[in-house]
Amino acid sequence: MTYQNDIVEQAAALKAAGKRVALATVVSTWGSSPRPIGSQLVVDDTGAMQGSVSGGCIEGAVVHEAMKVMEDGEPRLLSFGVTDDQAWEVGLACGGKVQVYVEAVE
Amino acid sequence: MKNDLLQRLVKARAEKRPVALVTDLGSGLQTLVHDDVDHGGFGLDDDAKAEVRRFLREDRSGIVEVGDSQLFIHSFNPPLRIIIVGAVHIAQALAPIASLAGYDVVVVDPRRAFATDDRFPGITMNGEWPDDALKELNIDSRTAVVTLTHDPKLDDPALHVALRSKAFYVGSLGSRKTHGKRVDRLREDGFTESEIGRIHAPVGLSIGAVSPAEIALSIMAQITHVLHRDPPDKAAAA
Incomplete structure (x- = not known):
């Protein structure tokens, strides 16, 4: 796989290829979160991903949630950060906070 | 969605x-x-x-x-854009680096021996004379212009357009001596000190770059620095 800037185009291409697709987007950040608002990750139904919503800290958890979103079609707003319980498992090592919106392409 | x-x-x-x-x-x-x-x-x-x-x-x-x-x-928003004047060896490295960084890239060079698709696969080429090309390309505040020919015949016409455009970055390859002569010519052509002062020269951040790829990296680093120090859209919206 090559480096990609064009995540929405990737999502459209995967959808056109008959895959189920979810998009994850950074909608808010506090402190030193590694990727700015608007950063995106696209996930298909095999769990393959392109793009990023952090420096690799939370992508695993986001892909896991994206698989659920593809199953039930319900968008989810995920929060990650040092003050979250989740932080101890999948939080941002750098200490920032980030909210990620995950939606299926239907 | x-x-x-x-x-x-x-x-x-x-x-x-x-x-x-x-x-x-x-x-x-x-x-x-x-x-x-x-x-x-x-x-x-x-x-x-x-x-x-x-x-x-x-x-x-x-x-x-x-x-x-x-x-x-x-x-x-549409991608930022970089116009590279001179389809030279450094341009062959700068074009893909800029592309990776998310820029739309146009390479301008009327010299057919340089501006070939083989040397620039997948890159938009423009074979017009640089002043005509740059006028046609309609430089806005999300555009960077880099001249790399260090030939006054080609670089100067490009600078004549770029220095009076909204380009957020203008850079010109050439030693201090080459740049000194360039400044003299621009003064004679009626450019003001503040217009001439927009040129980043010698081009690129000072990281001891030697090879074409290293020089391309130093240029891209400088463009990135200028972009984030003085974001074009905030400047334009103010």
Whole structure:
């Protein structure tokens, strides 16, 4: 796989290829979160991903949630950060906070 | 996201039109906002649309509260652009580096021996004389111009257009001595000190770059530095 800037185009291409697709987007950040608002990750139904919503800290958890979103079609707003319980498992090592919106392409 | 909305977003991006995707984080409803027309699942009132367009103009994304709703505004502006004058060895490295960094790249060189598709696979080439090419390319505040020929015949006409354009960055390859002569010529041609002062020369950050790829890296680093120190859209919107 090559480096990609064009995540929405990737999502459209995967959808056109008959895959189920979810998009994850950074909608808010506090402190030193590694990727700015608007950063995106696209996930298909095999769990393959392109793009990023952090420096690799939370992508695993986001892909896991994206698989659920593809199953039930319900968008989810995920929060990650040092003050979250989740932080101890999948939080941002750098200490920032980030909210990620995950939606299926239907 | 509805697939037809995604298709419209992709189409707007392909046409290089600024567009914002607005998502109601509570209901999941979404709409696209262009500069002029809008389509989508729910109506925004005029104040909300004005706010979305302000975000778009400032190239910002983020959450705004409208009534009881939390709206996420995701701005998609056309890519930044770099115009490279001179299809030289450094340009062969700079074009793909700039592409990776998300820029649209145009290489301008009327010399056919240099400007070949074999040397620049997948890159947009322009074989016009540089002043004609740059006028035609309509330089805006999201455009960087780099001259790499260090031949006055080619670089100077490009600089004549670039220095009086809104380009957020202008850089010119050449030693201090070459640049000194360039400054003299520009003065004779009636350019002011502040216009001439816009040129980054010797081009690139001082990182001891030697090879064409290293020089390309130093140029891209300098463009990145200027971009984030003085964001073009904020400057334009102010």
